[in-house]
Amino acid sequence: MLLISCPWCGPRDEDEFLNGGEAHLDRPEPPEAISDEDWAAYLFFHHNPRGMLAERWAHSYGCRRWFHALRDTVTHRIHATYKLDEPRPELPE
Amino acid sequence: MSERYSAFALARHALTGNRDWPQAWRSPEPKAAYDVIVIGGGGHGLATAYYLAKNHGISNVAVIEKGWIGGGNSGRNTTIVRSDYYYPASAAFFDRSVTLYEGLSRALNFNIMFSQRGTLTVAHSRGEVDFQRRLVNAMALNGIDMRTVSREECFRLCPILNCTPDARYPILGGMVQDRAGTARHDAVVWGYARAADRLGVDIIQNCAVTGIRRDPVTGAVTGVETEKGLITAPKVGIAVAGHSTVLADMAGFRLPLRSLALQAFVSEPMKPVIDMVVSSALLGVYVSQSDKGGLVIGGNADAYASYAQRGNLPSMEATLSGLIEMIPSFARVRLLRQWAGIVDYAHDSSPVLGLSPVPGLFLNCGWGGGGFKAIPAGGETTAHTIATGQPHPLIEAFSLGRFRELAMVDEATAAGIEH
Ligand SMILES: Cc1cc2nc3c(=O)[nH]c(=O)nc-3n(C[C@H](O)[C@H](O)[C@H](O)COP(=O)(O)OP(=O)(O)OC[C@H]3O[C@@H](n4cnc5c(N)ncnc54)[C@H](O)[C@@H]3O)c2cc1C
Ligand SMILES: [Zn+2]
DSSP states (O other): OOEEEETTTEEEEGGGOEEEEESOOOOOSSGGGOOHHHHHHHHTOOOOOSSEEEEEEEOTTTTOOEEEEEEETTTOOEEEEEOTTSOOOOOOO | OOOOOOHHHHHHHHHTTTOOOOOSSOOOOOOSBOSEEEEOOSHHHHHHHHHHHHHHOOOOEEEEOSSOTTOSGGGTSOOEEOOOOSSHHHHHHHHHHHHHHHTHHHHHTSOOOOBOOOEEEEEOSHHHHHHHHHHHHHHHHTTOOEEEEEHHHHHHHOTTSOOOTTOSSOOOEEEEETTOEEOOHHHHHHHHHHHHHHTTOEEEOSOOEEEEEEOTTTOOEEEEEETTEEEEOSEEEEOOGGGHHHHHHHHTOOOSOEEEEEEEEEEOOOSOOOOSEEEETTTTEEEEEOTTSOEEEEEOOOSSBOOOSSOOHHHHHHHHHHHHHHSGGGGGOOEEEEEEEEEEEOTTSOOEEEEOSSTTEEEEEOOTTOOSTTHHHHHHHHHHHHHHSSOOGGGGGGOTTHHHHTOOOOOHHHHOSOO
């Protein structure tokens, strides 16, 4: 069971959260100028690393706000959580 | 060279105390070069190698496996084989696979214990009953042997189902595929391995691929770096399930896949209580009983990216509470084992098969939680694609290019549950 630290509510049980996939994906603009290739890249061709992943989470059964987390997909350890407008934190190697 | 298995061989070896059975396949050191390298010694990799040798006469082939063959999802699944898919492309592909399964024990000279016990998928609301009727009609048009069954028929087929009228999720009907069933997963892996080995394929275990070599000018694949050194080949197939994007990263391109942990559970052995595969999409659970008597239980994948071959508690709780809603008497059954495999899902829950952006590099991935049933047809079509350089007609709809064209084969809606 993961203990996820919501930036607003503090550590809560994983049951309260919804995972939203890879973080820091910016919708390409303007839509009419984007090639099919680039739309597909934005929509489907995401990063799926064996290791550190920046991802979105929603505290659906708490404050209902979205935030970001850096989580290792092998150990499941969450190294940091941060607000949407904060930059991805640097982690020591 | 392993010997042919037969009743006669059994009797002969019994006389000598079964001490002198030959190895079922060799454990060779890798050669420096092959005509084809297949990465991943699961069912799909081994079946691909077998059909390359059997159907296309290409036997200078190596299957390179990082652990032991069948140690991935092919040895971790709940062994359900069915073809109740909605879209014509899926129906044609998966039904071909069921047909190949029907003749597989004989073709491989290995008993894969294919038991066509049938699958029953129950429906819990008027809406779901109507939806199933629509599915069954569409599947029937695709030539799949589906039928709807009434509420009473559901309880006749599986008397331990929750038939109380005031059930939280009452069972109102269902759909059945009679040709569907289960097979012994390890036997499918071992059967293909042994048959491929007999045709000259080298199976290299305990040898992870660590890099993919490409020609600096043409970009075409030239070989793979492994824990046992560089091995070259002009054609390379990737069949590594949950690790597909890791291999694609090595080759320098992306795949539209997400790796998730999918769990399964086996109970203590019991006397026979359930002789079909029974599932509920709404409750997110399915169950069958193995020949040893254990209940084999599965459900939905864990809800976030994972490469850890263990499952989490919330999914376990969801699956098992679904199970006892569907079959309340199982509440007192104890679990013996629980595990997870890493499965790779595309956005439309259909596989990604055929050509990759790298010349000479071929894809067999995106099986998610449903690729065991696909092993024979996956191997057959991947071998064809590697041998001829052209996608087999049965897999054209499952190309990587469909994501750019938005030509999805969205089976998530039709299949509903990962098995
Ligand atoms: C719990 C569970 C239940 C399931 N139930 C069903 C079911 O009922 N019916 C059904 O049809 N499907 C089911 N599936 C799905 C099915 O198991 C898979 O789709 C199928 O086994 C995939 O076969 P494969 O050969 O592609 O992959 P795998 O069997 O996983 O083989 C891939 C191999 O690649 C190897 N590998 C990875 N990286 C490397 C590398 N760098 N170098 C060399 N080798 C590497 C791995 O070690 C592994 O052995 C289930 C899966 C799970 C996890
Ligand atoms: Zn919160």
